[in-house]
Amino acid sequence: MNDSTQTTPVGLLEEEQIADFIRHAIKIDHPREMIIDILRAIQVNHGWVPDEGIELAATILGLTPLEVEEVATFYDKIFRKPVGRYVIHLCDSICCWSLGGEAIAAYLQEKLAIEFGQTTSDGLFTLLPSCCIGACGRAPAVMVGHRIFGHLDEQKVDAMLDELRKEASA
Amino acid sequence: MNETPQLLFKNRRPGETVFMEGYRATGGYTALEKAFREMSPADLRGLVKEAALRGRGGAGFPTGVKWGFFPADAPGVKYLVCNCDEMEPGTYKDGELLKADPHQLVEGMIVSAYALQTEVGYIFIRYAYEPQAENLRRAIAEAAAAGYIGKNILGSGFDFELHVHGSAGRYILGEETALLNGLEGIRPNPRMKPPFPAVKGLFGRPTTVNNVETISNIPHIINGGAQWFKDLALTPDGSGTKLYGLSGHLNRTECFELPVGISLREIVEVYGKGVRGGKRFKACLPGGASTPYLTPAHMDVALDFSSLEQVGSRFGTAGVTVFDENTCMVAVTLNLIRFFARESCGWCTPCRDGLTMVRWLLETIDSGKGIPEHLEMLKEQLKNISGNSFCALAEGAMGPVAGLLNHFEQEIVDHIELGRCPLRK
Numbered sequence: 001m002n003d004s005t006q007t008t009p010v011g012l013l014e015e016e017q018i019a020d021f022i023r024h025a026i027k028i029d030h031p032r033e034m035i036i037d038i039l040r041a042i043q044v045n046h047g048w049v050p051d052e053g054i055e056l057a058a059t060i061l062g063l064t065p066l067e068v069e070e071v072a073t074f075y076d077k078i079f080r081k082p083v084g085r086y087v088i089h090l091c092d093s094i095c096c097w098s099l100g101g102e103a104i105a106a107y108l109q110e111k112l113a114i115e116f117g118q119t120t121s122d123g124l125f126t127l128l129p130s131c132c133i134g135a136c137g138r139a140p141a142v143m144v145g146h147r148i149f150g151h152l153d154e155q156k157v158d159a160m161l162d163e164l165r166k167e168a169s170a
Numbered sequence: 171m172n173e174t175p176q177l178l179f180k181n182r183r184p185g186e187t188v189f190m191e192g193y194r195a196t197g198g199y200t201a202l203e204k205a206f207r208e209m210s211p212a213d214l215r216g217l218v219k220e221a222a223l224r225g226r227g228g229a230g231f232p233t234g235v236k237w238g239f240f241p242a243d244a245p246g247v248k249y250l251v252c253n254c255d256e257m258e259p260g261t262y263k264d265g266e267l268l269k270a271d272p273h274q275l276v277e278g279m280i281v282s283a284y285a286l287q288t289e290v291g292y293i294f295i296r297y298a299y300e301p302q303a304e305n306l307r308r309a310i311a312e313a314a315a316a317g318y319i320g321k322n323i324l325g326s327g328f329d330f331e332l333h334v335h336g337s338a339g340r341y342i343l344g345e346e347t348a349l350l351n352g353l354e355g356i357r358p359n360p361r362m363k364p365p366f367p368a369v370k371g372l373f374g375r376p377t378t379v380n381n382v383e384t385i386s387n388i389p390h391i392i393n394g395g396a397q398w399f400k401d402l403a404l405t406p407d408g409s410g411t412k413l414y415g416l417s418g419h420l421n422r423t424e425c426f427e428l429p430v431g432i433s434l435r436e437i438v439e440v441y442g443k444g445v446r447g448g449k450r451f452k453a454c455l456p457g458g459a460s461t462p463y464l465t466p467a468h469m470d471v472a473l474d475f476s477s478l479e480q481v482g483s484r485f486g487t488a489g490v491t492v493f494d495e496n497t498c499m500v501a502v503t504l505n506l507i508r509f510f511a512r513e514s515c516g517w518c519t520p521c522r523d524g525l526t527m528v529r530w531l532l533e534t535i536d537s538g539k540g541i542p543e544h545l546e547m548l549k550e551q552l553k554n555i556s557g558n559s560f561c562a563l564a565e566g567a568m569g570p571v572a573g574l575l576n577h578f579e580q581e582i583v584d585h586i587e588l589g590r591c592p593l594r595k
Binding site: 029030032033034035036037039040061070071074075076077078092093094095097098099130131132133134135136137138139143146148 | 256257258259260261262265296297298299300301335336337338339340341352353354355356357358373415416417418419423424425455459489491493497502505506508509512513515
């Protein structure tokens with residue numbers, strides 16, 4: 001991971017979000033079911049979940065940090081290390097593979113000058129492999145946030161990166 | 171072109187989502203009104219059994235039989251959980267359904283909950299389907315505003331609350347007991363069965379887990395009747411329509427609602443518009459990544475549970491992934507095994523170590539460094555892993571390996587003898 005992605009600390013959760021989570025946790029019988037919701041909310045605000053995020057979720061839910069950590073580390077869409085502003089999840093499952101997914105993977109690595117698991121030096125993009133993203137009819141495809149970019153070829157990858165760069169500088 | 175009565179895709183238009191007004195306009199919530207005013211929970215369970223609906227999530231277990239095991243009359247909290255963790259490669263039908271018409275699932279959940287007397291429902295939905303989760307949250311709010319969710323629904327005395335529960339990736343969450351652990355907020359390894367979820371499921375209480383498409387069929391069965399539903403299928407023992415998600419080397423890769431029992435040929439030639447580039451069909455996965463391959467010899471097999479079992483494969487989720495004549499089946503199987511090995515939760519040895527071993531064997535053979543003993547080792551692993559894993563993941567992972575050995579053993583031998591892939595020059 002590139003250090004430049006560790007930008008100025010952003011709040012993990014707004015005060016109001018913490019109060020809402022606590023209110024909800026008191027109201028329901030099994031507050032532990034909220035772990036993923038809280039971790040995802042932290043990630044929306046902060047980009048990834050640092051140790052302090054694990055501790056915050058544990059405090060809200062009355063759990064130990066370890067109880068939160070063993071859940072957090074199971075999932076590949078919870079990031080325990082810094083990531084770029086846009087995480088590109090490249091589907092490497094069978095349908096995307098059958099329609100040239102490996103070439104798209106190679107092209108993305110070349111264009112971004114990073115390997116899988118790395119972040120670009122400007123902190124904009126992290127490239128990660130992913131299992132099937134449910135875009136089998138639009139293969140090959142990637143998911144960025146909750147957006148799907150499908151039927152990819154080199155031109156469409158370029159257009160996607162341009163779009164995201166523009167969005168980031170807006 | 172598609173003359174199949176459209177149930178699940180009735181309201182589907184490109185780029186659009188139908189909410190309460192549009193859903194009502196085509197008969198939405200009439201099944202719910204009928205169920206709550208005219209039918210008892212036992213009547214409903216009987217109807218679903220009679221309709222011979224089989225689970226659409228991959229395993230194909232008869233829904234009515236599953237519901238028959240459920241202690242609907244037992245006191246205390248019981249749960250209905252909808253599995254929308256759809257993550258088997260080649261499977262995207264539930265995502266398409268929820269993009270188009272989320273109220274179907276909501277209505278299905280309410281009437282199913284009434285049938286099973288479960289007062290709390292969850293829709294467990296995968297991370298990649300957040301737009302669909304948003305559709306569901308809106309549909310649930312609309313249904314609650316209409317009095318279909320909440321206390322004393324339509325004066326029946328039955329209360330129901332329904333929640334959407336998000337996730338954060340990982341295929342294993344689709345295994346129902348792993349899903350329950352994930353929902354509870356504990357590490358989602360699968361659970362030992364028995365006890366089955368019907369006895370001890372979510373939060374230790376009786377729970378039924380059903381797939382999105384399964385639940386979405388229930389309102390249609392209530393409106394149309396069991397016999398009508400059965401007659402929708404082309405096979406004598408089949409029932410209903412099915413969402414077929416097409417992918418791979420076809421000219422058209424979209425999702426269609428077609429009868430259960432349609433032939434593979436019609437899927438490929440009519441709906442898929444043939445194999446890309448005028449090439450020949452070599453093989454397909456008929457129902458997702460865990461189903462053994464079909465070959466050109468199977469073009470006229472009816473796509474249904476029993477007919478596909480008879481030819482050594484499975485109907486699975488009906489996600490049909492087609493491979494053309496230039497495709498190396500060793501490489502296909504390697505891709506699939508890499509997926510399963512990576513998504514293994516690591517809990518049991520046959521899955522954690524066995525799939526890793528199979529991956530290594532296929533990598534070695536694929537790269538041209540295989541020796542004849544590797545073929546024997548592959549066969550041995552099939553015996554060692556199948557039937558010996560803690561949950562169904564490793565069993566499913568070996569489906570394509572079994573298909574490779576059954577239909578394409580010569581391709582493995584060619585790799586070993588030539589020291590390279592026979593299809594790559």
